[in-house]
Amino acid sequence: MSELRYVYAVCGALEAPLAADLSGVGGAAPRLLRHAGLTAVVGHVPAEEFSETALRRNLENLDWLADTARAHQAVIAALASVTSPLPLRLATVFRDDSGVRAMLETEQERFRTSLERIRDRVEWGVKVFVEDQPKESPAPADSGTGPRERISAQALGAGSGRDYLRRRRAEREGRDQIWRKAETFAQELHDRLAERSVETRVHPPQNPELAKTSGRNVLNGAYLVPRAESEAFVELVDATKDEQPGLRVELTGPWAAYSFSTPPEEREDPAEPTAGGAS
Template sequence: MTGLRYVYAVCRPFRTPLQAQLTGVTGAPAALLHHHGLVAVVSTVPEADFCEEALKAHLEDLDWLAATARAHQGVVDALTTVTTPLPLRLATVFRDDSALRMMIEAREDDFRRLLDRLDGRVEWGVKVYLEPEPAEDEPAAAARPVSGRDYLRSRRERSHAQEERWQRAERFAHSLHGRLAERAEDVRLHRPQNSAISGTTGQNVLNAAYLVPRAHSEEFVELVDRTKDEAPGIRVELTGPWAAYSFSGEASGEQDEAATGAETGAETGAKTGVESGAESGKGPGEGR
């Protein structure tokens, strides 16, 4: 079976060995390809699953997407323990090592610039949710509205209360974001998640990523923890530390949307993005 070169990340050479028997997508072992003073972390994947047409079909399969995203992130996580990786998009493939080397040469300056910027830094994700209102018992017959006017007034009151709760959540999220941004070197605001797709309860008010020096991560985490009980009915979730997916220049809004349904608790799909085969009719790895 013909194989393609799947690329997880690009980094600088490092001395600490990767985890023994580290495997990636489709269970293939991860390997290192050195070129021009950079390292591409790769594995071999079957062309039958990662050619352009196959990827188009696979991207409609959330189970496949989630499994691939978990394997992709597993390799990047392992890299993060030994170096600063520059993660590439999910399903970035090349025809062979020669095509991969050509890509490294074409993007060498960008890779070095980004690696310099990300060195010693990690990404933290923060989400703010407006929790669902507690379910109310069905009112007793005597307490139910007895006229259309009473019914409409009750509806208006509930709508007004919900609007006030949402505005309070937005004010809290804005304030929290401002405090966190002061502790971060860079910020990315992602689109709020659709709870029907992600399966998460509550309405997502803030979905942000923060680039933080690793040495200052403890202070950042403590700041988030102190805010979790500030506003009843509002939930704050912190994830990380991650490789700097949101700051690598590899992810885009469209890819984030495509991968949202594949989230695995580690937010894998949303962070890596998805590269759906070749661009403009080119074969895998050609001209990318």
């Protein structure tokens, strides 16, 4: 069975060895391939799973995709503990070592520029959610049977209808007010975090069903922060968590600089949207 080369990341002149027990995609231990002053972190994977045709099929298999993503992330996380790796896209595959060297040769200028941008920096993720509001129980139906009861029921029904519409209008206005406050809070938080960051990105809001989380996502931000200033960044986020009732602030990281691996001028979203307005 032939093997292909799976490339996890590119680093500078990495001297630290990888952990002996580190395993990557397909259970294979990654190794270092050096060329042009750069280091590619490479694993051997079977062609029957990672050839162009097989990848098209496997990338639609959610279980396979989740297993591959976890193994990929495990290697990147191990690298991030000893250096500032430049993560490559999931399932970046070459035919052999020569293909990897050719990639390093061709892309060396871009890689060096990106590695300099993320050197000694990590990515933190900050999300703001509007907590789900409890739903009001429907009003009980009328049950009058006699003539007087029917007249009273009609009058009560008219009053109840007006009350119901007033309640619905008040609920809508309340939700609109909560949403406006959430957008204002998210934008102000993003601005404060941006002051502590070298670079920021605002990703589209998370789909709650896909993310399997509660609440409506109003900020999904990524922040590139110097390692030495990460503690202050985390403290700033923690200090905001109870500022607004009904809102939830989540912090994740530190990660390798996934959101910043591509130079700003090469991104599909160079004009970054404001918090709350991402789409």
